[in-house]
Amino acid sequence: MGNRRRGHTHAPKTPPSLDTHSPNTLRHSDHEQGVKHRICMVSDFFYPNMGGVESHIYQLSQCLIEKGHKVVIATHAYGDRRGIRYxxxxxxxxxxxxQVMYNQSTATTCFHSLPLLRCVFVRERITIVHAHSSFSAMAHDALFHAKTMGLNTVFTDHSLFGFADLSSVLTNKLLTVSLCDTNHIVCVSYTSKENTVLRAALDPEIVSVIPNAVDPTDFTPDPSRRDNSKITIVVISRLVYRKGIDLLSGIIPELCGKHPDLCFLIGGEGPKRIILEEVREKYQLHDRVRLLGALDHKDVRDVLVQGHVFLNTSLTEAFCMAIVEGASCGLHVVSTRVGGIPEVLPDELVTLCEPSVQSLCDGLEAVIARIRTGKVASPATIHRKVRTLYTWRNVAERTEKVYNRVCRESVLPLSARLHRLSSHCGTVAGSIFSFVAVINFLFLLFLQWLRPDHLIDVAIDASGPHSRLGQHVSSWDDRTPLHDAALQGRLLPLRRLLSQGYNVGMATLDGITPLHEACVGGHFTCAKLLLEHGADANAVSFDEATPLFSACCSGNPALVSLILMYSSAHHPAHLLSSPLHEAAKRGHTACVELLLSQGVNVDMEVPSIGTPLYCACESKSTDCVQSLLISGADAQCGRGLDTPLHVAARVGGAKEVELLLEHGADQSSRNSEGKKPLELTTDQTIKHLLQTAEDGVCVYTVTGNPWERKLRPRCEHLQRRVRGGGLPRARSSGCNEHTTTKLLLTM
Amino acid sequence: MAEEEFTDINGNSISLDCQTHSAFCREFIVTSPKLSLRKVMVYTCFIWLFAYAVFFFTENTAVLSSAILLTLAGMMIHIHFVKVDHETLLIIGSLGVQLSSSYASGRESTTFIEMSKLKDIVINEAVYMHSIIYYLCILIKDPAEPETVTSIVPLFQSSKPRLNCLVQVYRSCQEILAQTR
Incomplete structure (x- = not known):
């Protein structure tokens, strides 16, 4: 980056060691690769307001999030948009x-924003407060409060100021006070840095230069949109004095007189529009000067690609974003040589003139002559050159280095701050602001007494290393080596880690222990080792999985019996699944038999997935169905009114249907839609089986108690009568043999 | 079933009582601390001392009697409309959600939200006074347009439990909602 900067810096006004890439930073950069910061960006200006600062904050935050930092933004409420948004x-x-006072900037009373900002800083566990824009009162407030709370502070200045008039003198004084104990300041160009250092009387050592960036994919050239019979000059800026609109009004008649094929396309709105309209009226240029009015950011590119030359007449500019956008669209740029503009683009892409009508006209005419002779670079070439100059990733990388540096610095305690204030800001302002700082500190103590930090709930992270937004990625972050070794079944590393003193019960944020991992992987020896070291066999994770549950999922019978030896509960108290269901669903017959031999209830119905038998039928695991039925599972119990027979017919499991019918399933029962199993299948074998059963050729091989066996045919007879005879439906849901029996007995 | 100690956002201890009536029906009761006698005494003393000071200078007995009336009326209004003893959330799968809060005077106010109007139960963040808090709320939808949220009903509005308590209630509620969908 250093080389590139030298490539287009006209006047290297500062020695290189003052850049962010000082040797000091480089030495530390290696071990700081992994440091993740929690950053709070504060500014009055953010979406839905539109502009340079707003998009700077947004793009920078996105790139920092991409780099794994946690970023939150604090701004004031915009109309209806208040509260917390993602x-x-x-x-x-x-x-x-x-409260907004003037021009979207909040009032600065130094105190009223402390309670809310403190709450944000505490609940988000912020380490660095990054304030933007010297026009934003909220940014200065936040810097002030952050310093009182002992947080590191960074400030980005986006604009240039004068020194002469009263308002600048006052703003500069405020800036001096605000920045004199800020850890680091970022400027967008070397000119801006010079300006800020002078205005705020800063040590240049703590000021870095990080230019703005454009999203090059938003500004691509499109030569087909140009009208090549004419030469079009595009101007896009706010129509205000600062942007040199008076110069523009002098250029238009002069050039239009000389070149009959010249057109002006002017985008933007402002108080100086009237001047341009007057010029247009006076010289009768209605067909050649088009005023487009205010443009949305998304429409800017459409206007830019229609032109050949981009003209910028600014009188002051910290870092001109517009000329980068113009060049990115493949236009040749003519600009005034003011502020930070000479640093922005390499010489071959920009023609610089003095801010006077004559100089600008000369510059434009030289460019027009080159266009006529075809000696200019093609739009695609220009775009290719600009594309790599200013990217947001690069900005984020450089900002990250600033953060790393700031983190190493200590925050001044109150006494040192007071000393700094009085020595840097003059006697009067120094003593006033020292007093304010003390009051602010006392106010903070009062707030801490009123609502201690530990009573403020820590917010759940949505970005950064502990983000809960992409759960699957993040849950891997806080795993220990023990978890990995257990999951992969590496016995020797596991033994070594345990002997090194790793805690066997170490759980992740999601409550997953190494034993869970060993069970998920189905590693018997690892699980045995962990259990011998005292792992809790009944540990429940956040997803309410026990080791037994995980073991049943992996389907290793030896592992299941091992876990059963250590654990007491067969089924954790939750309602979404159970080990038996998982084993049945996955067709692990040996596990199912093991669990049943331990006395797990075979007909346990989980409301959302039904009985184990139902699950086994659904996944067509014949062996499981058989062993469940032999162990006495009720062939009628499924999920609600849906019987196992229904689901077997639906998924087309002929063998399961046969087994179920053999064990006394009722082929005529109706599910919640009132359908019989026969109506759910298209399979010929199953249809045949069900029809034969309906004709009464059904063999009962019931293994229940003799009383039930005797009753069952009568029960079914009764059920048919109940259903056919308009009596209230006896089988409301699931296994209601007893109700039916009662009904039978009372009749 | 389970009764645990939690605190509200101001650090006062509250208790959460979860009762599982069946797989589809659960009840959560958040109980705030009772009206403390000391607080009542302090307020009463303040008003009466002030009234007595005024009486001392004006020598008008109407001041004293109006102070007594004011205290009584204030207390009545407080226990009848402001002070909530416990708030209950009863969630019944497939049927709906009943919210009730019972005031210190014994008055109860109850609302019922049927399942067809209930879109989801979520934990939200909001700016409350001079702090930012988490709260549990019910998203209400119009059965005709199932995708849009028409309004939000905050839960446990007067007890304001902290996040750890809310998470517990949230999980249980989601378990029931998951079954009914």
Whole structure:
């Protein structure tokens, strides 16, 4: 990056060691690769307001999230938009209800925003507060409070100021006070850095330069949109004095007089529009000067690609984003040589002029002459050159280095801050703001007494290393080596780790222990080792899985019997599944038999998935169905009114249907839609089986008690009568043999 | 069944009582601490001392009697409309959700939300006074348009439990909602 900067820096005003890439930073960068920060960006300006600062904050935050940092944004409420919102990739935005005073900037009383900002900083466990824009009162407030709370602070200045008039003098004084004890300041260009250092009387050592960036994919050239019979000059800027619109009004008549094929396309709105309209009126240029009015950011590219030359007449500019966008669309750029503009683009892409009508006209005419002779680079070439100059990833990388540096610095305690304030900001302002700082500190103590930090709930992260947004990725983050060794079944490393003193009960955020992992992997020896070291066989994870449950999923009977030896509960108290269901679903017959031999209830119905028999039928595991039926599972119990026979018919398991019929399943029972199993199948074998059963050629091989065996045919007879005869339906759900029996006895 | 100690957002201890009536029906009762006698005494003393000070200078007995009336009326209003003893959330799968809060005076107010109107139960964050808190809320939908949320009903509005308590209630509720869908 250093080389590239030198490539287009006209006046290297600062020695290289003052950049972010000082040797000091490089030395530490290796071990700081893994440091993840929790950053709070604070500014009054954020979406839905549109502009350079807003998109800077958004893009920078997105790239920092991509790099694994946690980022939250705090801004003031915009009309209806207040409270907490989430943007793409879990970027959390606090729209705090603070009163807006002027131009979307909040009032600064130094105190009223402390309770809310403190709450944000505490609950998000912020380590770095990054404030943006010197126009934003909220940003200065946040810096002030963050320093009081002992957090590291970074400030990004997005604009240039004068020194002469009263308002600049006052703003500069405020900036001096606000920045004198800020850890680090970021400027967008070297000119801006110079300006800020002078205005705020800062040590240049703590000021870094990180330019803005454009999203090059948004600004691609499209030469087919140009009208090549004419030469079009595009101007896109706010129509205000600062942007040099008075110069523009001088250029238009002069050039239009000389070149009859010249057109102007002007986008933007502002108080100086009237001047341009007057010029247009006076010289009768209605067909050649088009005023487009205010443009949405998304429409800018459509306007840019229609032009050949991009003209920027700014009188002051910290870092001109517009000329980068223009160049990215393949236009040749003509600009005034003011502020940070000379640093922005390499010489071959931009023609720089003095901010006067004559100089700008000369520059434009030179470019027009080159266009006529065809000596200019093609739009695609220009775009290729610009594309790599300013990317947000690069900005994020450089900002990250600033954060790493800031993290190493200590935050000044109150006494040192007071000393700094009085020595840096003059006697009057120094003593006033020292007083304010003390009051702020006392106010913070009061708030801490009123609502101690431990009473503020820590927020659930949506970005950063502990993000809960992409659960699957994040749950791997806090795993120990023990978890990995257990999952992969590596016995020797596991033994070594345990002897090194790793805690066998170490659980992740999701409550998963190494024993869970060993069971998921189905590793008998690893599980045995863990249990011998005292692992809890009844540990329940957040997803309510026990080791037994995981073992049944993996289907290793030896492992299941091992876990059963250590654990007491067969079925944890939750209602979504059970070990027996999992084993039946996956066709692990040996596991099913083991569990049944331990006395697990074979007809246990889980409301959402039914009985084990139902699960086994659903997954067509014939062996399981057989062993369940032999162990006395009720062939009628399924899920609600849906019997195992229904599901077997539906999935087309002929063998299961046969088994079920042999064990006394009722082929004429109706499910919740009122359908018989026969109506659910298209399989010929199953149809045949069910029809034969309906004709009464059914062999009962009931293994229940003799009393039940005697009753069963009568029961079924009765059920048919009940159903056919308009009596209230006796079988409401599941296995209601007893109800039916009662009914029978009372009749 | 289970009764655990939690605190509300101001650090006062509250208790959560979860009762599982059946697989489809659960009841959560959040109980706030009782009206403390000390607080009542302090408020009463303040008003009466103030009234007595005014009386001392004006020598008008109407001040004293109005202070007594004010205290009584204030207390009545407080226990009848403000102070909530416990809040109950009864969730019955396939039927709906009943919210009730019983005031210190014994008055109860109950609302019922049927299942067809209930979109989901979620934990949300909000700016409350000068802090940011988590709260549990019910998202209400219009049965005609199942995708849009028409309104939000906050739960445990007066007891305001902290996140750990909310998470427990949330999980149990989701278990029941998962079965009914």
């Amino acid at each position: 943007l793409t990739n879990g970027l959390k935005v606090y729209y705090l209800p603070l």
